[in-house]
Amino acid sequence: MKDNNPKDVAETDQGNSDTANPYLDARRSWDERYGDLLTRAKNWRALAFLCVVGVLMATTGLVALALKSHVTTYIVAVDKQGHVVSAGVADQPAVVDDRLKRAALCRWVTDLRTVTVDGLAQRRSIDRVYAMIASGSPAQTQVSDFYRNDPPSKRAETEIVEVEVQVALPTSEKTYELEWLEITRSLSGQVRGEPLRWKGAFTLAINPPKDEQLARINPLGIYVTRASWSRIL
Secondary structure (H helix, E strand, O other): OOOOOHHHHHHHHHHHHHHHOHHHHHHHHHHHHHHHHHHHHHHHHHHHHHHHHHHHHHHHHHHHHHHOOOOOEEEEEEOOOOOEEEEEEEOOOOOOOHHHHHHHHHHHHHHHHOEOOOHHHHHHHHHHHHHOEOOOOHHHHHHHHHHHHOOHHHHOOOEEEEEEEEEEEEOOOOEEEEEEEEEEEEOOOOEOOOOEEEEEEEEEEEOOOOOHHHHHHOOOOEEEEEEEEEEEO
């Protein structure tokens, strides 16, 4: 008959006791059922915290960028008559070509001196004239006095005036001289007398538009700062 070692008997009894212990069985069952859920919940909370931190950092960056001032440059395409064909944002600033300056100035003089019976067209011409005048400049005073002393709407009651610019030459980097004809017609369209010859000197300044609204009004950013004209006898 084999003798049992007391130590082995004790360990066997202890193992049987652990296996049969209902409290330990319940603990194992709880760990198996809810432990995985708690672990996943903890992971989701950590991930949500990281997402919140990321959103806060992105929002802070966007606010910082929005507060920084920036200038947007527009490219403007014009046809042979100086009319704006298209405009869009440019990646890099571009220097206004001399031909564009002359075309814009020819259009400005035409709007300034034209007289038409179409009240809406006349109003738009005047608006374009003022849109290309530097605020507070001598040109603004000169043009305002011209409209006050010889209002186009008053002349349109008896006659209309067509303008044909013939010469536009630069005399310096900022100054141009123009010569043009003014053809006066009756309200029925008949020419009155010989065309009158005029000449003028105009100083320009360039200030590219910084937003879309200014780009629509004066896309090239060309402004008349000084203007004078007289009739050629």
